[in-house]
Amino acid sequence: MAKDYYGILGVSGDASDGEIKKAYRKLAVRYHPDKNPGDKSAEEKFKEISHAYEILGDPQKRAQYDQFGDAAFQAGAGGFHDPFDIFRGVFSGGFGDIFGQMFGFGGEAGAGSNRGRDLEYVLQMDFLEAAKGAERKIRVRRYEPCAACAGSGAKPGTGFSTCPQCGGSGSIIQSGGFFRVSRTCALCRGSGKVIKEPCSACNGTGRKEASREIEVNIPAGVDTGTRVRVSGEGEAGLYGGAKGDLYIVISVREDENFTRKGYDVYSLVRVPFTRFVFGGEIEIAVINGNADVSLAAGTQSGRVFRLRGQGINRLDSRGAGDHFVKVEVEVPRNLNSSQKKLLRDCEASFGTGTSKKKKGLIDTVKDAFQ
Template sequence: FDEFFGRRSRRGPGRRRGSDLRYDLKITLEEAFSGAEKTVTLEKHQPCSTCKGSGMKPGSAPATCPECGGTGNLRYQQGFFAISRTCHRCAGRGRIIKELCPKCRGSGFELVEKKLEVRIPKGVESGSILRLAGEGEPGEPGAVPGDLHVIIFIEEHPIFQRQGTELLCEIPISFPKAALGAELEVQALDGPVRLKIPAGTQTGKVFKLKGKGMPSLNGHRGDLHIRIFVEVPEKLNAKSRELIEKLAQQEKPENYPLSEAFLNRTKKTQA
């Protein structure tokens, strides 16, 4: 109501906070596992080094706004009411710049390249936002700057797939190892581990290595899930072919329970 009755508010126009900035940062799965320190380079505004953010030519002084007479407000009479509005020429400051800074042309800011250190915590996920307070754009004189929001994107890994704190991978093994059993050395993110493959392991069998997955932000460690698939040789030499043919001659249905069960289901369907 103060504006309608011609009473000017004592409170001046609010100083606007600086805008926030966004930076997309790609990291590896290994960096997300162990944590990392990354240096990011971005362009941002900062107070002009010549005029120190005033927008005025060094050595000059601001002049009283001729539009509002230095009050920062303009009053309009509408019938019985007097309305006060912020002066459009000086934006409520009551002063104007007559001699502009030759470097920033009166804006008070200059564009610079800045390097910042970003700490990547262990267990960070794609889409996580790291906030660097005060590293955004500067605000109006006397106002706080904005923040820098660093968005994390984890690059696709050639071996592991991630689901939260769980890691999955597929490992090929030969037919003899699947049939006879074997002990494999599997590379986890924090080093090699031994995995025992029992005799008769089938394609699709999943083994779980507890505590070998990704860490969470609160310190919990997920599991590593290893899916086996049996690789059949594409080319055979004469000796290998001879041995496999001998094996085929000794095959019995009870040695292949999955195949036998499938044939029985097929027979029931046809019946």
């Protein structure tokens, strides 16, 4: 049966490349097996959307699909790629072209080409956790060195022979017209050697996919979009190549008491109106505990106080931001009859209030923003 890849990603047939990528990112995060442990239907969905993205995310394949439908891909060599590879490729934006990597063209990069890829992990944190820093355990699925062959890819007890393609030099000279171009040998990936017999545990790649729990230290001050680099915790390289890095991308949940702008924190507190009238200390919550704010007698509702250095610690550890707290009047409800009487008397003694104002409306509004 023909598959509707556009429908699977929930985009229209004329969606832009950016829209397709965005749709995939959103769905992939929702259905990723790490987020839905043991849920088979989510895993199937994850595979399905990854395959749809593999086709629609590549302009050439998309054009083929538009013209011939998915029949063009079922007969193709090797079928689809590992959905986790597709996911990683999309979420490690900036670390090389996903398709180039998967088709083995990555060898062009030269000696470093066996290095494992960098991984990206989106970590959700609570507001205070992000502000104060935290240790978190996360589960990542990645390639790790194969234990059976110690990462070499060669069957234990067997060795290597000279690469038949490049004669052991690791590179191939191509000449065309005036140009002579030296390319890294694709067969041995520049090493000049090939495996005599592949390790059966890893099919000769030197690495195996595994799900691993690792502990990461998130520094105080991170915010949505911050990337925390964890060196050497990315993918194992091919044939024992160097490990890539892991990047933790932070996503901070909203908090009901605090918001932030950079390292400055904002909050709102309501206190009884008598406190505005008579003045006094009020205790407010800040990132690292509590702080006192002193209201002068006659303070107006809506006044903003700045508490220097009580905001969030800066990531570069050069001090902290400030805390801005807006203090508003809490209008009392459910008064008992004696309280009501007191306030009625109070109201009467003030007279009718607002009608006595001499200032016009414009002046009043200006005052409100001073």
